[in-house]
Amino acid sequence: MRIEFPDGFLWGTATAAHQVEGNNWNNDWWMWEHDPTSPCVEPSGDTVDHYHRYADDIALLAGLGFTTYRFSIEWSRIEPENGEFSKAALEHYRRMCGACLDNGITPIVTFHHFTTPRWVCHEGGWEEPDTAARFGRYVERATAALGDLMGWACTFNEPNVVATMGYLAGVFPPGRRDVALRRAVNDIIVDAHHRAVDAIRSGPGDAPVGLTLAMTDWQPVDGGEERVGRIRRNYEDVYLEAARHDDFIGVQTYSRSRVNADTVLGPEDGVEVTQMGYEFWPEALEATVRRAWEVTDGVPILVTESGIGTDDDARRIEYITRALRGVGNCLDDGIDVRGYTCWSAMDNFEWALGYAPTFGIIAVDRETQVRTPKPSAHWLGAIAQGNALETDTI
Numbered sequence: 001m002r003i004e005f006p007d008g009f010l011w012g013t014a015t016a017a018h019q020v021e022g023n024n025w026n027n028d029w030w031m032w033e034h035d036p037t038s039p040c041v042e043p044s045g046d047t048v049d050h051y052h053r054y055a056d057d058i059a060l061l062a063g064l065g066f067t068t069y070r071f072s073i074e075w076s077r078i079e080p081e082n083g084e085f086s087k088a089a090l091e092h093y094r095r096m097c098g099a100c101l102d103n104g105i106t107p108i109v110t111f112h113h114f115t116t117p118r119w120v121c122h123e124g125g126w127e128e129p130d131t132a133a134r135f136g137r138y139v140e141r142a143t144a145a146l147g148d149l150m151g152w153a154c155t156f157n158e159p160n161v162v163a164t165m166g167y168l169a170g171v172f173p174p175g176r177r178d179v180a181l182r183r184a185v186n187d188i189i190v191d192a193h194h195r196a197v198d199a200i201r202s203g204p205g206d207a208p209v210g211l212t213l214a215m216t217d218w219q220p221v222d223g224g225e226e227r228v229g230r231i232r233r234n235y236e237d238v239y240l241e242a243a244r245h246d247d248f249i250g251v252q253t254y255s256r257s258r259v260n261a262d263t264v265l266g267p268e269d270g271v272e273v274t275q276m277g278y279e280f281w282p283e284a285l286e287a288t289v290r291r292a293w294e295v296t297d298g299v300p301i302l303v304t305e306s307g308i309g310t311d312d313d314a315r316r317i318e319y320i321t322r323a324l325r326g327v328g329n330c331l332d333d334g335i336d337v338r339g340y341t342c343w344s345a346m347d348n349f350e351w352a353l354g355y356a357p358t359f360g361i362i363a364v365d366r367e368t369q370v371r372t373p374k375p376s377a378h379w380l381g382a383i384a385q386g387n388a389l390e391t392d393t394i
Contacts, residue, residue: 010339
């Protein structure tokens with residue numbers, strides 16, 4: 001069978017500044033990596049030195065056949081101290097956008113991908129309401145420098161993860177565990193998102209703007225419906241509802257989670273798991289795209305992350321194939337899906353888990369920084385060029 005995607009459908013890969021640039025020492029994650037009480041297994045260090053090698057990396061992605069590249073800009077480089085903006089950093093990210101356009105790639109710019117400047121943290125971080133205005137100011141300045149070159153704009157990457165993992169679970173910075181605080185942080189980030197949307201829409205440029213959300217296919221079992229509803233309310237729906245007037249919602253999905261009346265269950269016996277401990281469940285993407293479409297009242301959808309941590313590239317191809325079948329099903333039902341972005345472009349720093357999980361379609365030798373595309377990179381690039389997926393079954 002053949003799945004054909006709409007004209008103009010975006011095909012891309014993604015990275016995040018802290019995971020690939022190297023030596024982003026001026027943010028909360030660098031501090032967290034070097035805190036012996038944190039769960040981080042190793043620091044990010046030079047990572048894959050994308051800050052200096054971006055031109056070659058973008059050319060490589062274009063040569064593989066991709067039409068878009070989603071990357072983040074680093075707030076702590078652009079505004080290293082309160083009110084002090086770096087022209088050099090803004091020019092660097094402007095050159096990145098230009099390199100994308102020169103290679104026929106649409107740049108998707110993310111303004112916040114997990115990392116927050118140290119000075120913001122010292123002034124209260126995301127539990128301080130004034131942080132929303134500070135974020136809006138940063139986005140306004142960055143948009144003034146980059147807006148005419150941006151293809152799409154994401155205000156936040158997975159703000160629900162920032163709030164939940166940092167302020168409820170305590171495993172992301174600042175390591176807090178407070179139910180009420182997590183709710184307050186959600187509200188502050190929603191305020192920051194709205195301010196950022198206004199700043200980006202003010203121009204220059206006319207990039208579609210939205211946020212990206214970590215979504216899970218929450219599956220209730222043994223009376224878990226009420227608990228699923230509570231989880232969704234504070235983890236997903238507060239942001240889906242905030243996105244109802246955006247130009248798109250970015251959906252980022254990796255697996256399902258089964259929930260009973262008491263708890264979130266672990267992987268089901270007999271189901272394959274990935275390096276992250278997730279179930280191998282690519283069908284989760286279809287479920288979350290449908291739910292995002294429903295809760296946002298029909299805001300267009302961009303799949304901004306989808307992929308798998310594995311050292312078996314054949315399993316990566318199987319995973320993406322099945323995820324794309326789900327996207328095809330959504331398109332057949334009239335859901336407005338604008339593109340598919342694979343996480344990630346390169347093997348990189350996976351936050352608290354360090355360099356062990358390998359999500360990349362391009363391998364990187366971090367001793368030599370040599371890039372080697374995996375079979376999945378050539379396979380997915382060919383799909384991008386043909387704008388269609390040939391599949392044995394559907």
